[in-house]
Amino acid sequence: xxxxxxxxxxxxxxxxxxxxxxxLVFLSCMSDGASRGHLFGAGALRRSLTDTTNRKVFDVTxxxxxxxxxxxxxxxxxxxxxDPTKPQPDDGGDGGDGDDNDTGMAFIKTWVAxxxxxxxxxxxxxxPKGTFLIGPVVFQGPCTxxxxxxxxxxxxxxxxxxxxxxxxxxxxxxxxxxxxxIVTGDGVMNGQGEKTWNGNGCDKDDCPHAPxxxxxxxxxxxxxxxxxxxxxxxxxxxxxxxxxxxxxxNSKYFHYHITVSSSVTIDSVHITAPGESPNxxxxxxxxxxxxxxxxxxxxxGDDCVSIGKGARQITVNNVTCGPGHGISVGSLGKYKxxxxxxxxxxxxxxxxxxxxxxxxxxxxxNYGGDASGITFDNLVMEHVKAPIVIDQSxxxxxxxxxxxxxxxxxxxxxxxxxxxxxxxxSQNVAMSLACSATKxxxxxxxxxxxxxxxxxxxxxxxxxxxxxYNAKVTTKGKINPAAPACK
Numbered sequence: 001x002x003x004x005x006x007x008x009x010x011x012x013x014x015x016x017x018x019x020x021x022x023x024l025v026f027l028s029c030m031s032d033g034a035s036r037g038h039l040f041g042a043g044a045l046r047r048s049l050t051d052t053t054n055r056k057v058f059d060v061t062x063x064x065x066x067x068x069x070x071x072x073x074x075x076x077x078x079x080x081x082x083d084p085t086k087p088q089p090d091d092g093g094d095g096g097d098g099d100d101n102d103t104g105m106a107f108i109k110t111w112v113a114x115x116x117x118x119x120x121x122x123x124x125x126x127x128p129k130g131t132f133l134i135g136p137v138v139f140q141g142p143c144t145x146x147x148x149x150x151x152x153x154x155x156x157x158x159x160x161x162x163x164x165x166x167x168x169x170x171x172x173x174x175x176x177x178x179x180x181x182i183v184t185g186d187g188v189m190n191g192q193g194e195k196t197w198n199g200n201g202c203d204k205d206d207c208p209h210a211p212x213x214x215x216x217x218x219x220x221x222x223x224x225x226x227x228x229x230x231x232x233x234x235x236x237x238x239x240x241x242x243x244x245x246x247x248x249x250n251s252k253y254f255h256y257h258i259t260v261s262s263s264v265t266i267d268s269v270h271i272t273a274p275g276e277s278p279n280x281x282x283x284x285x286x287x288x289x290x291x292x293x294x295x296x297x298x299x300x301g302d303d304c305v306s307i308g309k310g311a312r313q314i315t316v317n318n319v320t321c322g323p324g325h326g327i328s329v330g331s332l333g334k335y336k337x338x339x340x341x342x343x344x345x346x347x348x349x350x351x352x353x354x355x356x357x358x359x360x361x362x363x364x365x366n367y368g369g370d371a372s373g374i375t376f377d378n379l380v381m382e383h384v385k386a387p388i389v390i391d392q393s394x395x396x397x398x399x400x401x402x403x404x405x406x407x408x409x410x411x412x413x414x415x416x417x418x419x420x421x422x423x424x425x426s427q428n429v430a431m432s433l434a435c436s437a438t439k440x441x442x443x444x445x446x447x448x449x450x451x452x453x454x455x456x457x458x459x460x461x462x463x464x465x466x467x468x469y470n471a472k473v474t475t476k477g478k479i480n481p482a483a484p485a486c487k
C-alpha cells in the first residue's frame with residue numbers, strides 16, 4: 001500500500017472500503033441464537049495444550065485471504081461446506097483485488113462460517129504460515145456452531161496496517177461477546193507500532209480519520225497522548241477464554257486489553273516492544289473478574305501488566321518483566337464512579353531493568369474509589385529503579401520536601417501486602433510508600449524485604465533507603481532497607 005499522497009477519488013474509495021468493512025462487521029453479529037453456554041471446568045482453561053477435540057478447520061485462505069507472498073489457497077470446497085466461487089453469508093461480496101481490506105474481510109468471513117455458519121460442530125479458524133496484512137477486524141459472537149469453545153490458531157504472521165485512514169475506532173483485532181474461546185499457535189501478531197509511535201505514516205492532507213482516532217483515544221484515556229491507540233488484541237464481553245503461546249510484537253498501544261470479561265487466562269505468551277515505545281502495556285485489565293496472566297515473558301515501553309478499575313480476582317504468576325514500567329495496580333481514580341479493585345495477587349515474578357517493580361498508583365483529583373486485597377509475593381528484582389512503590393499523586397508534581405501539600409488522592413488503599421521481595425535497586429530509594437493525606441493507606445504489610453543497591457558502580461552514594469507518608473504499616477522478618485517511620 002502506498003503511504004504517499006493519494007487523489008481525492010482514491011481517498012473516497014478507501015473510505016467506502018472502510019464503510020463496507022464496518023458494515024460487514026455489523027452483519028456478522030446479526031445472527032440470533034443463544035450463546036453456546038459452554039463453561040470450562042476448573043482446570044479446563046489450559047485444555048488446548050492437551051486438547052484432542054476433533055475440530056473442523058476453517059482456513060482463512062480458503063475464504064479469500066492472501067498472504068503478502070502470493071495468492072490464496074485454491075479449494076474445490078470451503079472447509080465449512082459450500083462453493084468457494086460464490087459469496088458466503090455475511091461476506092459482503094466477492095474477494096476483491098487482494099489488498100488488506102479484502103484479507104480482513106476474509107478473516108471475518110472465516111470467523112462467521114466457523115462461529116455460526118451452516119456447519120454445526122467444534123470448529124477451528126486457522127491462519128496458516130505466511131504473512132497477512134490486515135486492518136481492523138472484529139470477531140463477534142455469540143457462536144452457535146458448538147458447545148465446545150471455538151479455536152483460533154495463528155501459525156503465520158498477521159501484520160497491522162499502518163495507514164491511519166484504515167482505523168475508524170481505536171482497536172485492531174477485537175473478540176467480542178464470545179463464551180468459550182481459545183486463541184493459540186506459534187504465530188506473531190505484529191502491530192507495526194514502530195511505524196506510527198512518532199506520528200510516522202500520517203500525512204496531514206491524507207489522514208481523514210486521524211482527528212477522530214485521537215478524540216476516541218483521549219475520551220477513553222485522557223492521560224494518553226499517543227495518537228495511534230489501537231491495542232493488538234482486545235477482548236470485550238468475553239467469557240471462558242484462553243490465549244496462549246502466540247507472540248505479540250510492537251503494538252501501537254496496549255498489546256492485550258481485557259475488559260468487561262470473566263474467566264480469561266493468558267498463558268505462555270511472549271510480548272515484546274522496545275523500552276522507549278509509548279503506552280505499549282503488555283496486558284491491561286479493567287472491569288473484569290477472574291483473569292490470569294501466567295508463565296509469560298513481557299518486555300514493553302510501559303507496564304508489563306496494568307490492572308485498572310473494576311478488576312476483581314486477578315492473578316499474575318510466573319511472569320518475567322523487562323524492559324518496562326513494572327507490574328502495576330492502576331492508574332486508578334482518573335474517572336468518576338470507578339468500580340472497586342478487589343483481590344489482586346502477583347506472585348513468583350522476575351523484573352529486570354524496569355523503572356518500577358511492584359507498584360500501586362492513583363491520581364490526585366476529585367474522583368475517589370477503593371482498592372483492597374492486593375498482594376505482591378515472592379518477587380525478584382534485578383536493577384529495578386523503584387522496586388516497591390505506592391504513588392497516590394500519580395500524574396502530578398509533588399514537592400519532595402512536603403508531599404502532603406497540594407491536591408490529595410481520594411482513592412482508599414487498604415489490605416496491601418509486600419512479601420518476600422528480594423533483589424537490587426538502581427537508585428537509592430528502594431521503597432516509597434507515598435499515600436494520600438486525605439485517605440491514608442491502611443493495613444500495609446511489609447514482610448521479608450531484602451533489596452540492596454545495584455546502581456552505578458562508580459556512584460559515591462551507595463546506601464539504600466525508604467520513605468513513607470500517610471500509611472499504617474506493619475512489618476515482619478527482615479526489612480532492608482529499614483521500614484521508615486511514616487510521616
